[in-house]
Amino acid sequence: MPQLDFTWWIVNFFLIWISVLIVITLLLNSSPSNNTSQSSSLTISKTTTTWQWL
Structure with missing residues (x-):
């Protein structure tokens, strides 16, 4: 039975290893497309806050 165990x-x-490579490729391929969609819709609004002391 050692031959069956080795098989x-x-x-x-x-x-x-095939599953690890598939997961790595999926993570690497999904990351740039996600970042570009977020960066294009990113808007920064600058406002000032007035402090009121109680």
């Missing part, structure tokens, strides 16, 4: 080890190894 499962190889299969699990590749499955884990």
Whole structure:
């Protein structure tokens, strides 16, 4: 049975690395598009506050 254990080890190894690579590529691809949409709609309004002491 050691050959079967080694086969499962190889299969699990590749499955884990393929899933890690897929997650990394999805994170890297979603990040720039999200930042550009936020930066284009970003507006800063400058206002002054008058303090009133009680």
